[in-house]
Amino acid sequence: MNVVTSNAPRVRRMTLRRRRQVAGFLFALPAIALVVGFIGVPIGQAVYYSFTQWNGLTSTWIGASTWTQAFHNSNLWTALQNNALLLLAVPFALGLPLVIAVLLHQRVAGWRIFRSIYFLPTAISWVVLGLVAERFFAYQGTLNSIIHALGFSHVNTNMLGYESTALSALGITFVFTMIGTNTMLFLTGLATLDPSLEEAARIDGAGRWRIFRSITLPHLSRFIQLAFVMTVIALFSALFSLIFVMTGGGPGYATTTMEFLIYQTGFNQGDFGTAALYGLILFVLTGIVGVVQLRLIGSNE
Amino acid sequence: MTSLLTPPRASDSPDEPTRPPRATRSKLGRWALFFAMIVIAVIMLYPFWVMIVTSLKSEAQFLAGQGFSWLSWKNLSATIPIGQEVLSSTIVCSASILVILLVGLPAGFAFSKLRFRTSTAVFLVIVSAMMVPLQAILMPEFVNVTKLGLTGGYWGAILVYAALGTPFSVFLFTTYFRGVPDELIEAGIVDGLGYFGALWRLVLPIAVPAIATVTVLQFIQIWDDLLVGLLFIQNTSERPITVGLAVLAAGRTTSIPELMAGSLISALPAMLVYLGFQRYLVKGLTMGIDR
Numbered sequence: 001m002n003v004v005t006s007n008a009p010r011v012r013r014m015t016l017r018r019r020r021q022v023a024g025f026l027f028a029l030p031a032i033a034l035v036v037g038f039i040g041v042p043i044g045q046a047v048y049y050s051f052t053q054w055n056g057l058t059s060t061w062i063g064a065s066t067w068t069q070a071f072h073n074s075n076l077w078t079a080l081q082n083n084a085l086l087l088l089a090v091p092f093a094l095g096l097p098l099v100i101a102v103l104l105h106q107r108v109a110g111w112r113i114f115r116s117i118y119f120l121p122t123a124i125s126w127v128v129l130g131l132v133a134e135r136f137f138a139y140q141g142t143l144n145s146i147i148h149a150l151g152f153s154h155v156n157t158n159m160l161g162y163e164s165t166a167l168s169a170l171g172i173t174f175v176f177t178m179i180g181t182n183t184m185l186f187l188t189g190l191a192t193l194d195p196s197l198e199e200a201a202r203i204d205g206a207g208r209w210r211i212f213r214s215i216t217l218p219h220l221s222r223f224i225q226l227a228f229v230m231t232v233i234a235l236f237s238a239l240f241s242l243i244f245v246m247t248g249g250g251p252g253y254a255t256t257t258m259e260f261l262i263y264q265t266g267f268n269q270g271d272f273g274t275a276a277l278y279g280l281i282l283f284v285l286t287g288i289v290g291v292v293q294l295r296l297i298g299s300n301e
Numbered sequence: 302m303t304s305l306l307t308p309p310r311a312s313d314s315p316d317e318p319t320r321p322p323r324a325t326r327s328k329l330g331r332w333a334l335f336f337a338m339i340v341i342a343v344i345m346l347y348p349f350w351v352m353i354v355t356s357l358k359s360e361a362q363f364l365a366g367q368g369f370s371w372l373s374w375k376n377l378s379a380t381i382p383i384g385q386e387v388l389s390s391t392i393v394c395s396a397s398i399l400v401i402l403l404v405g406l407p408a409g410f411a412f413s414k415l416r417f418r419t420s421t422a423v424f425l426v427i428v429s430a431m432m433v434p435l436q437a438i439l440m441p442e443f444v445n446v447t448k449l450g451l452t453g454g455y456w457g458a459i460l461v462y463a464a465l466g467t468p469f470s471v472f473l474f475t476t477y478f479r480g481v482p483d484e485l486i487e488a489g490i491v492d493g494l495g496y497f498g499a500l501w502r503l504v505l506p507i508a509v510p511a512i513a514t515v516t517v518l519q520f521i522q523i524w525d526d527l528l529v530g531l532l533f534i535q536n537t538s539e540r541p542i543t544v545g546l547a548v549l550a551a552g553r554t555t556s557i558p559e560l561m562a563g564s565l566i567s568a569l570p571a572m573l574v575y576l577g578f579q580r581y582l583v584k585g586l587t588m589g590i591d592r
Contacts, residue, residue: 023496024415031408031471032423034400038442038464039430045441056444100341108335116576117342123575124348125525127543128564131550132348135355135557140366142351179345181586188587226587237434241527241543245550259436266440267532276440283437290432 054273089171101186122180130245163254189223356562373558397462409474457533
């Protein structure tokens with residue numbers, strides 16, 4: 001702020017350089033204000049309120065014991081465990097798109113149409129995909145139809161209905177929702193690969209698998225890293241729509257992840273203080289992943 | 302990021318550099334490949350198939366598992382105020398994107414061309430805000446916006462979406478303008494355009510591809526979002542479509558064929574934007590890694 005205020009009386013005699021700096025600051029000011037006001041300040045508030053008992057209207061300072069209490073809450077551990085278990089979906093959310101991208105890259109007839117089809121679900125809201133997934137896993141849904149068609153007519157699944165299987169169903173849905181984005185990333189990566197490298201390797205007698213492992217995969221490593229980071233961040237902060245529509249966090253707490261626990265604690269139980277505290281835990285978790293991403297972007301500049 | 306500076310061409314899609322098809326692959330292999338592509342296509346089209354087929358049944362036909370009718374489409378507007386919800390989504394989406402552009406463009410210009418003291422540090426702080434998920438600051442944010450009296454109508458949601466979208470747009474515009482030669486801006490400023498004139502007359506016209514990228518990415522993100530609309534728009538008469546659908550779905554009492562019809566309508570705009578502007582989406586996603 002002092003760039004503007006301390007020089008206000010001398011505006012007319014400002015050097016060109018000074019004037020440019022003031023203009024630059026003023027141009028950046030709305031963005032700074034918006035980000036500080038709506039993201040920066042709430043982080044500070046969350047820290048303060050995490051030490052209080054807070055219902056949204058009045059807050060009472062409790063101190064560090066709110067934190068020790070929170071860590072004794074089994075719901076927090078269940079949510080963290082659910083998030084950790086969902087990480088098992090990440091290899092699939094990366095592996096399948098990698099295969100699909102490599103297939104698309106072979107350019108069979110009509111590959112452009114296939115590409116558009118594969119990316120299409122990316123445009124749809126996860127609310128809608130969650131609704132469809134619910135139909136897929138439902139008792140009278142597609143999954144059971146497939147199982148029956150395969151000859152197991154006595155088998156009836158209801159994955160979203162049981163604590164033991166609901167999280168797996170959520171994970172499978174998550175993998176599906178990530179396929180488009182990650183395929184897109186990998187395909188972009190493959191496009192930057194110099195075809196003559198592969199050609200040379202082929203002439204040298206390298207097999208297809210060998211070429212993939214020694215040339216294609218190393219070339220894609222940056223894209224795989226980026227996709228990994230984006231997938232993990234989505235896993236921690238974008239499942240809300242799916243959970244809200246598919247399970248509401250249940251059965252029990254079987255599909256309650258950190259982000260959903262924050263929502264439930266705040267808006268269903270009215271315990272804003274604990275919800276703010278959980279928010280900070282999520283903040284730290286995504287922060288760790290975020291630092292990795294910043295380093296990825298940064299190393300390129 | 303120089304790739305963003307080249308004028309868009311029809312062949313500018315993600316992986317265009319043409320090369321001869323592989324002669325080494327056997328005919329059998331090509332058919333197997335083609336078959337695999339079809340199978341994947343069927344899986345990726347599954348949501349659309351479910352929505353279309355289910356919406357073409359009445360509730361009774363859906364439960365019975367057979368028959369087709371237009372009944373769910375005819376009754377749709379009685380169950381879901383679809384017109385109003387699509388309108389709400391459109392208003393919130395356009396207003397948020399407008400704020401993001403109005404705030405992001407000058408900031409990107411400032412961080413790349415009108416650098417002030419501490420501008421690098423400020424830029425880094427703004428960019429790192431990209432990593433803060435809304436859920437992490439949900440409680441204070443909700444209370445703040447409520448205290449400002451903005452959770453009734455659209456404004457609360459618009460400002461929250463704008464704040465969440467600004468870091469990325471600032472990052473994208475700054476990186477993009479770094480590729481514009483300094484001399485061009487200098488000449489404009491010296492010629493008496495002033496800083497605002499330079500932004501308006503020189504920078505804006507070149508920035509069209511970057512503006513398109515931000516617009517397309519944010520449109521899909523905001524149109525598809527649930528959490529912000531759910532919490533920051535309390536008036537049911539101003540609900541966006543995703544919120545309308547999700548609340549009905551969570552209630553578990555609404556006819557599923559009608560829900561699917563509503564889902565299909567909600568999916569259409571984002572799909573059209575997506576198919577029309579795929580190129581910008583890919584560029585936005587690979588920002589900073591695409592050399």
